[in-house]
Amino acid sequence: xDLLRLIKAQVIKLKRTRLLVENEHDQERWNIPFYYVxxxxxxxxxxxxxxxxxDKSQLKVSDKVGFRxxxxxxxxxxxxxxxxxxxxxLADDQTKWRVGYKWLYLVLEGEQGYPKLIEGEVIxxxxxx
Numbered sequence: 001x002d003l004l005r006l007i008k009a010q011v012i013k014l015k016r017t018r019l020l021v022e023n024e025h026d027q028e029r030w031n032i033p034f035y036y037v038x039x040x041x042x043x044x045x046x047x048x049x050x051x052x053x054x055d056k057s058q059l060k061v062s063d064k065v066g067f068r069x070x071x072x073x074x075x076x077x078x079x080x081x082x083x084x085x086x087x088x089x090l091a092d093d094q095t096k097w098r099v100g101y102k103w104l105y106l107v108l109e110g111e112q113g114y115p116k117l118i119e120g121e122v123i124x125x126x127x128x129x
Contacts, residue, residue: 053102064107
């Protein structure tokens with residue numbers, strides 16, 4: 001059964017939140033929600049992107065990046081040079097790597113906080129009694 005495809009149907013009855021439609025192929029009727037209807041003929045095919053990694057134009061020196069080494073370990077570091085086919089990365093452990101652009105991904109930096117900390121201020125409770 002092919003569930004992820006467009007089916008031509010005709011609206012039979014319009015309800016408050018749903019539509020009664022009739023399949024043009026086999027005249028089967030369905031009661032469907034409005035969000036099932038593709039009014040704008042949008043391409044709904046699911047396609048996997050074959051492009052992985054980054055492009056040289058997406059990087060600059062000092063960007064934080066990551067990649068997987070040959071032992072499948074995550075390596076993180078900073079771009080120190082952009083070459084024609086590879087980028088030179090200075091890893092966090094101070095080793096240098098030359099890595100093809102297709103193996104790199106950008107690393108977003110953030111601050112690690114305290115997981116159970118709720119920020120606020122202390123109010124003098126006697127003031128509000």
